[in-house]
Amino acid sequence: MDGTLVDTEHAWLDVVREFLAAEGRLAPAPLLEPFAGATIAVAADLLVRNQLTARPRDEVARVLDKAFTEAVAGGVTVQPGALALLDRVRELGVPTALVTSSERHVADLVLDTLGRHRFDASFAEGESERGKPFPDPYLNAASSLGVDPSLCLAVEDTPTGASAALAAGCRLLAVPSLPGIPKGPRTTLVRSLAEVSF
Numbered sequence: 001m002d003g004t005l006v007d008t009e010h011a012w013l014d015v016v017r018e019f020l021a022a023e024g025r026l027a028p029a030p031l032l033e034p035f036a037g038a039t040i041a042v043a044a045d046l047l048v049r050n051q052l053t054a055r056p057r058d059e060v061a062r063v064l065d066k067a068f069t070e071a072v073a074g075g076v077t078v079q080p081g082a083l084a085l086l087d088r089v090r091e092l093g094v095p096t097a098l099v100t101s102s103e104r105h106v107a108d109l110v111l112d113t114l115g116r117h118r119f120d121a122s123f124a125e126g127e128s129e130r131g132k133p134f135p136d137p138y139l140n141a142a143s144s145l146g147v148d149p150s151l152c153l154a155v156e157d158t159p160t161g162a163s164a165a166l167a168a169g170c171r172l173l174a175v176p177s178l179p180g181i182p183k184g185p186r187t188t189l190v191r192s193l194a195e196v197s198f
Helices: 009-022 029-035 040-049 057-073 082-091 104-114 136-145 159-168
Strands: 097-099 121-123 153-156 171-174 187-189
Touching (some): 009 029, 009 040, 057 104, 082 104, 121 136, 153 159
16 A cells, blocks of 8 residues: 555655654664564564664654654545556456555545545454564455465565565565565566556
8 A cells, every 4th residue: 555556655754754853863765764664563663672762662653653644644645557557457357455554544544545445355554463574464365355365466565565465475566665676476566557557
């Protein structure tokens, strides 16, 4: 969802950058890379574990969640080609699930923007036993759609999401928002969903 269907990945990294700035720390691109595609809980853990803040982990998670939710509620930009691709998939009768590392309340805001009718199911952070980069969210999505994961095409933009999809056995259509997703036998890379047609 974030970074593939809607341009929220940059908003998320801006939230992390602004948090670090409030802590008096610079946030060069290499420092932000581990946060791309990370859940709020993982991001909070990274900030505390790497001693980038002295605040308690729960407080950090609440601050990040509030800031990101406000950013998404303020409006999101749908990525080029996203709605056309989703609509084409619906025309063909292909079942579709939204799998995101965002919390349910953020996913619901985005589903309202994209149109809930475009999805048969959705899985947000905390709704699988383990989140990305583990395969659980994709395995649950495939199961809910009644299809084998090897017949699924996952669309991802970060190495974290790509790892989850590939570990689940899915094919991968990658629209990288940052480096780190290599080409492979089950991976196709494109610059934009606008390049995809079938």
